[in-house]
Amino acid sequence: MAPRIETLTVRNLRSVGDSKVTLRFPESGALVLLGENNAGKSNVTRALDIIFGDIWPGNKKLDEHDFHGRDSDGLEVEVSAQVSGVPCGYCRDGEVRSFKWTFDPQDLAPDGNPTKYRFACSNRFCDRSFVKGEMRSALSAAVLDANRRLDYQLSYASKVTMLSKLMHRFHERLLESPMRKQRLAEIFADLRDEFNEVPEFAAFQKLLADTAEDFGQNLPYRLDVDFSAYDPSNFFRSLRIHPKLSGEVRSFDELGTGQSQVLALAFAYAFAKAYGKSEGTILVIDEPESNLHPLAQQWLASRLNGLSAPGLQVVVTTHSPHFVDLTRPENLVMVSKGDDGATRVVQRSRVELHAALVERGADAVRSTPDTIGQFYAAAATSEIVSGLFARRCVLVEGLTEALALPELLRSRGLDVLREGIAVVPVEGIGNIAKWYRLFTALGIPCFCIFDSDSDKGGRDANDLLAKRHDISAALGREGDPAAPAVESGDPLYVGDGYAVLNPNFEGAMRALFPAKWSELDELAVASVGVSKPLRARYTAKRLLPEDYAVTPGLKVDALARATRGGERGEATPDDPRSEPTSPWPPAADPWPPVADPWPPVADPWPPVADPRPSTDPWASDEPPF
Secondary structure, eight states: OOEEEEEEEEEEEETOOOOOOEEEESSSSSSEEEETTTSHHHHHHHHHHHHHHSSSSGGGGOOOBGGGOOTTTTTEEEEEEEEEOOSSOOOOOOOOEEHHHHHHHHTTTTTTOOOOEEEEEESTTTTOBBHHHHHHTTTEEEEEEESSOHHHHSSSSSSSSHHEEEEEHHHHHHHOOOHHHHHHHHHHHHHHHHTTSHHHHHHHHHHHHHHHHHHHHHHHHHOOOOOOGGGGHHHHHHOOOOOOEEEEOOOGGGGOHHHHHHHHHHHHHHHHHHHTTOEEEEEEEEEETOOOOHHHHHHHHHHHOOOTTTTTEEEEESSSGGGGOOOOOEEEEEEOOTTTSSSEOOOOHHHHHHHHHHHHHHHOTOOOOOTHHHHHHOOOOOOHGGGGGGSSEEEEHHHHHHHHHHHHHHHOOOOOOTTTTEOOOOSSSHHHHHHHHHHTTOOOOOOEEOOOOOTTHHHHHHHHHEEEEEEEETTOOSTTTTHHHHHHHHHHEEEEEEEEEESSSHHHHHHHSSTTHHHHHHHHHHHHHHHHHHHHHHHHTTTOOOGGTTTHHHHHHHHHHHHTTTOOOOOTTTTTTGOOOOSOOOOOSSSSSOOOOOOOOOOOOOOOOOOOTTTSOOOSSOOOO
16 A cells, blocks of 8 residues: 555644644545635745755654644643554564654653653554654655745755656666676776776876875875766766756756646656655645636646645645645635634545535435535636635625625725625526535535515526525525515515525615616717626716715615624614614524534544553543644
8 A cells, every 4th residue: 555644633833733633634635725825824834844845754853833812831832643554663564553742842752852752562562662764754745835846856966856756766767786796896887997097087197096195195085087977887876857848958947836746646646656655755846826827727727626636735725726625625725714813724524524515405315425526617617616715705696786886885885806705697596506505515604695686576586596505505594585575675685694685686776776877878888889797897886975874875885794694683783884774674684693503523533542551651531642
C-alpha cells in the first residue's frame, strides 16, 4: 500500500484555536480548501508544512504570531496526522499509525527544546516513539506558494525536495549492479587519462600539488582538481530539470506563478507514477488560479480533479469556483471563522451530507449518498458555486433579482460585496430549496428571496405551490411561505429566513415605487435595451433617496436587516422612518423564530480510541491526538 496521510489535526496554530480542526484526506482527487479571505486556509497548509515539509519537524521553531491569539503563555501548539502505508523502522510487522508534533514553551526537554516529535506504531508490542528519518521521509509535503515556487522543489536546497528525492532513487538504481559500477569506474579512469593527455592540464595539476605542498609545509591537506562532475556514477546527482520554450532552455524566473504550479503538478504526477508505491508526496498548491486566465484555470482544475497516481495527494487552497468539484463533495473543506475569531472547518462525507440534506427535506427515496454529487454538479453554474466562498448567501430565482437587489440594498446602506454576501441566482424557484439544503449543510448561512406568483393560476399555480412547500421543508417549516404576503397584499414581505416578492419582482417594485419605477424602466430601454435584468438594475441604480421615503424605505430596510442576518420585521417604533405606518402592515408570522434546528455539528471524524493496552506509554483516558 502506498504511503498516504489519512487525517490532519491542528490545534492552537495561528487562527486555529484550542478546539482543533480536523481534515480527512480523500481516496481520490484533490482536497480543496475554500472560503473567505483570512479564514485560515493557509494556516492549515502551514501545519502540513510543519509535520511533512522540508525541515525536520524536531527543528521547527515558532514565533509569537504562530500561537493562537499571539499568546504563547501556557499554550501548546499541536499538529498530528494519521497515516497508512509507512513501515515502522523498529519492528518487523508494524506500521506507523500516526505522527504527532507539539511545541510547548512551558514544557521544555532537558536540552531546553520546546519541540516534541513522536510516532505511534500499529504493533501494540512496539514501545518506540522516536521517529526515524526513513519513516518520516516516506511522506513529504511539497508546498508551492508565493514564497516557494517550482524552482525550489526542483533544486537540491533540501534532501526532501522533489528533485533530490528523485535523484537519490536514480543514484541507488545506477549503482545497485556491481558490473555496472565496475564499468563506470573504468570509464572514469579512461576519462582522467584523457585529461592528462593534455600537456597544459597535466603541468598545471603537478604545479598545483607541488605549490600547495611547498606552501603548506607540514599541513596534511593538499590541493587537487575535482573530477566528480565527470564521474559517471555521479551523473544523476548532476541532473537538473528546466523549462523549455520552443526547444530552448529557459529560466524558472521567467515563469509566472500559475505556470510554475502547472509544471510542478506535472512533475509530482510523474514522480508518483514512478515511485509513489514506496514514497508518498503531498503536493500543496496555494491558489493555483493565480496568474492563469479563466480557460487555463478550468483546464488545470480538470487535470487536478482527474489525477490518480499512487502516493500522490494534492491539497489546494483556492478562491476560484473552477477548482470546486461537486461530484466529490467529500473533498471540499469549508473554512471560515466563528464568532470567537477561530478557524473552523466543515467537511462532510457523502453519507453525512446525504443525511443532512434529508433532514432539510430532500427526498430520502430518490436521493442516495452516491448520487448527490452528480446531482448537484449537473445543476451547478459558476455563479452558484461562487456562493461557496461567501460569508452568507442570498438565494434568488434569477438574474433580474441578482442584478437589481444589490443596488436597492446599497441605497439603504448594505453593500453586499463589502460584507461578503453573495446574491446567487439559482435559475428558478424550484432550485431554491435544493441549493439552500446544500449550502446550509456545508455551513454557509442562507437567506431566500422568491416570488409569491399569486398572479398565476391553474396547473402552473399548483406546481409553484409545491415548490414553495419544498422551500418550507428546507427551512424546517410547513405550509406556503408566501401566504402572509398574499393575504396582506404586501409587495415585499420579510419573514424569518426568507422574503417574498408579491406577485413577482417587477410587480413588487411597481407597487413600492408606483410612478418612478415605470418611468425609469422606460428610460432604461434606450440605454440597455429590452433585457429585463439589465433594465431592472438600471432602474434600481437611479432611484433617489426621496423615492425611498416612508413605506419603500421601511420595506427595503427590513430586507437589508434580514439579508445581513439580523432580525426580521419593520423598523422599530422609535425610528423616525416608521411614520406614517406602512399601508401593508406586517402579517402575523406563521413561523415565529425558532432555535436553529441544525446547530454546529461535532467533529464528524473524532479521533479513534487507542486500541492498545494501558501498558502503551501513549495510552491514556484521552483519545490519541
